[in-house]
Amino acid sequence: MVEGAKVKNEKLLEIYRTMVRIRTFEKATRELIKKGVIPTRMGFYTGQEAVAAGVCAVLKETDQIGSTHRPLGHLIAKGCDLKKLMSEICGKETGFNKGKAGPYHIFDPSVGALGANGIVGGSVPMVLGYALAHQLRGDGGVAVAFFGEGASNQGGVLESMNLASVWNLPLIFVCENSSPDVQTMLGHKINYPQISVDKISSRALGFGMPGDTYEGWDVMKVYRAAFEAVERARSGSGPTLLEFKVHQLTGNIEGSLEFFEDESMWDPIRRFRRELMFKGALNEEEDRWIRTSEELKVKEAVEYAIGSPEPNVEEALRGVFVEE
Numbered sequence: 157m158v159e160g161a162k163v164k165n166e167k168l169l170e171i172y173r174t175m176v177r178i179r180t181f182e183k184a185t186r187e188l189i190k191k192g193v194i195p196t197r198m199g200f201y202t203g204q205e206a207v208a209a210g211v212c213a214v215l216k217e218t219d220q221i222g223s224t225h226r227p228l229g230h231l232i233a234k235g236c237d238l239k240k241l242m243s244e245i246c247g248k249e250t251g252f253n254k255g256k257a258g259p260y261h262i263f264d265p266s267v268g269a270l271g272a273n274g275i276v277g278g279s280v281p282m283v284l285g286y287a288l289a290h291q292l293r294g295d296g297g298v299a300v301a302f303f304g305e306g307a308s309n310q311g312g313v314l315e316s317m318n319l320a321s322v323w324n325l326p327l328i329f330v331c332e333n334s335s336p337d338v339q340t341m342l343g344h345k346i347n348y349p350q351i352s353v354d355k356i357s358s359r360a361l362g363f364g365m366p367g368d369t370y371e372g373w374d375v376m377k378v379y380r381a382a383f384e385a386v387e388r389a390r391s392g393s394g395p396t397l398l399e400f401k402v403h404q405l406t407g408n409i410e411g412s413l414e415f416f417e418d419e420s421m422w423d424p425i426r427r428f429r430r431e432l433m434f435k436g437a438l439n440e441e442e443d444r445w446i447r448t449s450e451e452l453k454v455k456e457a458v459e460y461a462i463g464s465p466e467p468n469v470e471e472a473l474r475g476v477f478v479e480e
């Protein structure tokens with residue numbers, strides 16, 4: 157059953173708010189990099205908010221996700237605390253991982269956010285393990301592995317697809333494809349292609365699982381596809397491969413491309429806002445309220461992170477190696 161037609165306005169606004177929160181948080185993070193408060197480069201998710209928000213809207217806190225080297229969208233959509241998230245990125249003691257993970261390896265098991273990962277495709281086999289745990293416990297939980305089209309070529313990712321299918325695991329593979337056809341459409345220069353097929357979802361056939369490709373800039377298409385795949389996984393019918401074509405509205409590393417959000421017809425937030433207003437689910441005043449309240453939350457997170465202490469030097473190796 158596709159829930160799409162019955163999605164309540166309340167749920168739609170929750171999804172919209174999540175998308176706005178991701179965009180707002182990333183904007184603030186970019187500023188902190190420019191100011192040197194964040195002592196590293198990092199990858200961004202701007203333009204892909206519909207995928208994280210649409211998929212995570214279907215999940216429970218007890219379900220897990222594995223993320224990528226551009227993790228903020230996934231982590232925020234899965235419900236990570238913004239203060240601890242910003243503190244971690246700033247390398248502060250109050251961060252999720254005491255400032256040791258930085259942006260690339262943030263981990264918050266309390267909401268099932270099982271890891272950003274600087275290793276392309278690295279979180280996919282990890283998340284496969286969580287799907288296996290759900291199956292062995294029989295608790296009805298599911299796991300979602302987010303990865304890019306480049307990662308889809310990694311041996312570990314392909315082996316995970318095979319195992320998930322052979323073992324009939326409650327795992328949803330979510331490939332966010334920002335490959336050349338999408339990027340050239342946007343006028344970005346592509347240096348090298350990473351994949352040999354138009355549709356990553358065509359690989360699902362080879363592993364005996366269902367798979368399809370969707371417009372990742374349309375959050376309701378994302379939500380409906382995820383809803384079906386998650387239902388399938390929860391009911392014991394095994395894995396699904398969902399591919400979402402996405403547009404990176406900015407460079408995925410701070411400073412690599414101009415920000416042209418307002419000009420883009422593919423901006424998922426702009427598109428969803430129009431849709432919600434057309435349906436009568438959102439008006440200008442409510443929209444302003446959502447944006448302002450999210451800005452406030454992000455501002456609080458920034459202030460908290462800036463005011464937090466640096467970790468002590470003696471802490472540097474604690475929790476890194478197994479202690480006897």
Ligand SMILES: Cc1ncc(C[n+]2csc(CCOP(=O)(O)OP(=O)(O)O)c2C)c(N)n1
Nearest residue numbers: 225274275276303304305306307308334408
């Ligand atoms: C195992 C591994 N190989 C190479 C890299 C360097 N690297 C970082 S991002 C990236 C591109 C990954 O492409 P994709 O998975 O499609 O992600 P996206 O382009 O959407 O950021 C590469 C090759 C890495 N981090 N890990």
